[in-house]
Amino acid sequence: MIIHQFYDTGLAHASYAIIRDAKMIVIDPSRDPQSYYDFAQLHEADIVGVIETHPHADFVSSHLEIHETTGAIIYCSKLVGAAYPHESFDDGDIIHLADIKLKAINTPGHSPDSICILLQDEDGNDQALFTGDTLFVGDVGRPDLRENAGNITAKKEELARQMFHSLRDKLMQLPHHVTVYPAHGPGSLCGKNMSPDLDSTIGRELRDNYALQITREDEFVKIITTDQPFVPHYFGFDVDLNKNGAPAFKQSVARVTKGNVDLEKGIIVIDTRTKEEFIAGHLKGAINLQDGGKFETWLGSIIEPHEQFYLIAATDGALAIVIKKAAKIGYEQNIKAALLTPLNANHTSAVIDLDAFKTSPNSYTIIDVRNRSEISEGKIFENALTIPLPELRNRLHEIPTGRPIVVHCAAGYRSAAATSIIAGRISSTPVYDLSEAITDFGLSH
Missing domain, CATH: 3.40.250.10 (Rhodanese-like domain)
Known part of the structure; x- marks a missing residue:
């Protein structure tokens, strides 16, 4: 058996491949599915399934594209209300991958439709837990992202109470040696106190995770609902996009208009060059959102899902990168046009004394x-x-x-x-x- 973690540092997102007997299942895939296809080919395996632990708020998943490309079955909770072809995967449901089992555990809290996936090896032993956004290393999922998005909405206090019981009644009862594989690491806005480590064990989390030390439900609710990070504009948009299934990545990116165009007034310009280049000359009114480690998050925090924008970069290569990063949050469809630095980008910035x-x-x-x-x-x-x-x-x-x-x-x-x-x-x-x-x-x- 092979368990492999794929990690996107820009969105602090972890996805997984499980291979057994030349069959592969992907868990919580990112927008671009190519790495999963390459991994399957490397190990001469067929992708037979994709599991979504919940409709993600912070990135767009490729579950529908993988299904359409490979025929893999998509599994998710019936509570998602998924608009794409799928099989429900809830408490009591089992996926057989050769001689190992993947068991669904409904764990509402981060979202009403969250599930975790318990992997049992060929001898029937609990071995690994894929926790989505329910349990992180050193933290638990925030409960305030589904008050206005998704098939089922719920107030954060209600979800925090559900999280308390999902943890205590289900996950904390698992054997201490079970490996924990979460969907996010440090820097993600889906929690507030994540460890730098990208996997853990139930035993370690029982010992070190602050949220699992809280034994009173009311105290847990109070702590989990306060001091959470800000919510970017795009989060609700991505929940709904993932509920329906996003268009294929490469084709959608290819549809972005590129090259010299006459810029329409009233449409935002996002200039992704370095601040030094921007200061030296830019279009009047442009926003200097430099390409960097968290570009996607800040793009979706400044620009709202209904807004169109122009995208500027210094080179063709840099432009291709930022278009793909915009696509990771579903914003490639918002790009009015992508272009290199225009010749009339001659507005300079004031420099402080x-x-x-x-x-x-x-x-x-x-x-x-x-x-x-x-x-x-x-x-x-x-x-x-x-x-x-x-x-x-x-x-x-x-x-x-x-x-x-x-x-x-x-x-x-x-x-x-x-x-x-x-x-x-x-x-x-x-x-x-x-x-x-x-x-x-x-x-x-």
Whole structure:
């Protein structure tokens, strides 16, 4: 038997292949199915099944495409209300993969339709648990993403109570040696306290996972429903897209218009070049969302699912990469056109005089665009106006314009995007990015 983990660092997403006797099942696949096809070919196996632990909010799955390409059966809970061809996979249901078994365990909590998958080896021993977004290494799934999305909606407090019982009555009763394979690692917005490790055991989680130490249901609900990360705009959109099944990856990406086009007014421009390139020359009003480790998350946090946008990159290769990253959250269909840096990208950005700012920071309006959880740990500038980046486009009217504006985050990535957003709307005063220089300043007391 082979168990293989595929890991997408950009979305902190783990998917899995299980092979037994030349037959392969994929669990929670990412948008591009090619790696699963390659793995199956490498091991001379046929993909016979795809299991979805729930309709994912933070990435688009290729379950429907794999089914249409290979004929593999899609398995998911009947509670999903899936619009694609599938077989229900709930408590008591078993998938036989040669002489091993995959057993469904309904584990509502992260979502009402979440399942975990218990693998039993050829001798009938419990060996591994694929936990989706129910149990992570060091954490459990957040319960607040299905209040307005999916076939079944539920308030976060209700889901947190269901999570408490899914954990205590089902998962925590499994043998301690069972390996835990979650759908996410650190950096995912589906939890708040994940370990850097990408697998664990039931015994280790019973010992080390803070959420499994909480024995009172009311206390568990209170802790699990507070201090969760922000929810990007695209999460509900992806739940519904996954419930219906996304179009095939390569074909959908290929349909994106590329090349020189006349840009329509009123459509957002996302410039993915480095901030140095952007500062030196860009289209007026463009947003500088640099290609990087979390590009997909920030794209879906700034742009709403109904919005079209233009995508700019410095080279053909860079452009292909960011189009594929947009597709990982289902946003390739929002791209009006993708193009290289236009010749008229000659609008420059204001550059801060750092010495002047350090001498008299109170002469500036300072905007802190970090996340709420970061701000709650302390402000870097006591008088800063706090507007987290995902909220910025809807709160620009709150920014006073009587003084020069300085924007900061924790390291420089988000402040580059935020500065471009503000400067695109406010032209009556300079807008500066404090960028990496923020590390010269400590938390205020």
